[in-house]
Amino acid sequence: MSEGTLQHLESDVAVAARGELGHALEPAPGLLPGEVHPHPSPFKYVVIAVVLCVVTAIEIGTSYLEGDIPNGLLIFLLLAMALFKFVGVAGWYMHLQTDKPIFRRFFILGCIAAVILYTIVLATLSVFAA
């Protein structure tokens, strides 16, 4: 392969990479029905995925601290990290952050209703008793 061909190839790859990166860094054009703000760019989605993976790794590592830290603290940390991941996926991947508030209200209503209802049920059945 000649020097000129290699240079052309490198130039084409660089242009293609810029094109790919351009797509990755820009939010999607137009708004879907129910959107208020544009969805995040693909690059942001990848960043969010990396953050979720890191938190998952920390969560798994924390679970191995059983016996080294009080159980109450351990459960609190695990649930807090799970909640962080829950909000991350629901807020960014499910677009609750960028869509109309009506969707957020319905979903949060369901989550809160589930938590309250089943907390009451479990308390009635003395699950939380010492």
Add this chain to the structure above:
Amino acid sequence: MATIEQTPKPVNEQTAEVGGPPPQGTPGHDPHATSTGVTNTKLAMWLFLSSDCLFFGAFIASYLLYRGRDVSGPGPRELFDIPFTSATSFILLMSSLTMVLALAAIQRGDHRRVRIWILATALLGATFIAGQIFEFTEFSREGLNVSTNLFGSSFYILTGFHGAHVTIGIIWLLSLWGMSNRGRLPTGKAESVEIAGLYWHFVDVVWIVIFTVIYLVPQPH
């Protein structure tokens, strides 16, 4: 000759007459217009997901109720393989990323990437299900079945229903992939991908809760 007095038309009709699109959510001028300003299908999916929170909440609550109350049979301490389940959890998390990239691709009109990302999501989901089946067979080999003890019944029902949700999601994604292959998923139908994505992300979110509450939270002695 008497002239017919014309009443001034609303702005919305004027816009429609000159060929512009009717404003979103304008009743009577768009066959898909709604009073909420959002599409019925998307709203219906969110309502379904909201109800599914209660559905899974019931099974998670049942698991918590029965936790530590077994008198016989193997328990979670003997059976759970946290590294293996962590790997399957990671796979499901990555499938959420590929799903949302599929949505971004169809919004850009990049149909080749839509098919790639949707297929990737389905394959990652299938890998997760394969991991679940392997886990179930391992537990069964160790003597844990649905009727063995309280842990067995609550665990299998909860994770089994979650697995069924994932399987339905995989079938849905494969049908979208097939439609895209036949050119029946244009950019104008991006909402179809978005709604499938909402279902898929919900399934992932439920697994986030299940993984933490069932697998990671310390078991009572």
